[in-house]
Amino acid sequence: MIEIHDKELLKKFPGWQVVALTERRIEMESLSSISHDDGPKIIAYLYELIPNKKWIFHLENDRFVAEIKEKYKYNRMYTSGCFDIFHFGHLNILAKSKELCDYLIVGVSTDELILREKGKLPVIPFEERMKVVQAIGLVDEVIPQMDKDKQRIVDTHRIDAISVGDDWKGRYPKVTCAMEYFPYTANVSSTILKQTLQLK
Numbered sequence: 001m002i003e004i005h006d007k008e009l010l011k012k013f014p015g016w017q018v019v020a021l022t023e024r025r026i027e028m029e030s031l032s033s034i035s036h037d038d039g040p041k042i043i044a045y046l047y048e049l050i051p052n053k054k055w056i057f058h059l060e061n062d063r064f065v066a067e068i069k070e071k072y073k074y075n076r077m078y079t080s081g082c083f084d085i086f087h088f089g090h091l092n093i094l095a096k097s098k099e100l101c102d103y104l105i106v107g108v109s110t111d112e113l114i115l116r117e118k119g120k121l122p123v124i125p126f127e128e129r130m131k132v133v134q135a136i137g138l139v140d141e142v143i144p145q146m147d148k149d150k151q152r153i154v155d156t157h158r159i160d161a162i163s164v165g166d167d168w169k170g171r172y173p174k175v176t177c178a179m180e181y182f183p184y185t186a187n188v189s190s191t192i193l194k195q196t197l198q199l200k
Helices: 006-012 033-049 088-100 111-118 126-134 150-157 190-197
Strands: 016-021 025-030 054-060 063-069 074-081 101-109 141-145 161-165 178-182
Touching: 006 016, 025 033, 033 054, 033 063, 033 088, 054 088, 074 088, 074 150, 088 101, 088 161, 088 178, 101 111, 101 126, 126 141, 150 161
Parallel strands: 074 101, 074 161, 101 141, 161 178
Antiparallel strands: 016 025, 025 063, 054 063
16 A cells, blocks of 8 residues: 655655556656656655555656556566666666566676677776666665676576566577566667767
8 A cells, every 4th residue: 555645755756746646556747857867766765665565667758657566476586787877778677677576686797797798898887887776776686797697697596587678589598487578668778878978
């Protein structure tokens, strides 16, 4: 049950308006493009305010929806990435992964792995990228991704399922756990942002 008043949300996040508020669902709408970045802050606030609940979040354009669900499809789930210049696409896959599991583990690629795989270092150093992901309320545990041995992760951390973007279908390394493929978030990626910002 969501025990929160719309006035509390508006005071905390003045750039939003509450469209609907029930015992199990909150729907909010952004009043300006500036407040779009509040998504992670709202998520963290709801987890802090109402802990030990399975939240499902949906963020699209200027609309934010949060719902409480009771049952998880998986116990322990894993996803990974470079998370260089954190953006909405990253948040989207973390939110969708957390919808399906009780405990979400996220692997952040080390600088050395990115250099080996891409031939250049990331813009944001490893320790800082780790801290950014750790700060997201959706994530239960963050670990270094030092190689591409996914089966080792599955065995070591007792993973029930791995989540990735659907652009990995047919290309992802074989593992003994279930796989969840999420639609790729269009028009946003670290590469696009770097090109726009003229970084590396």
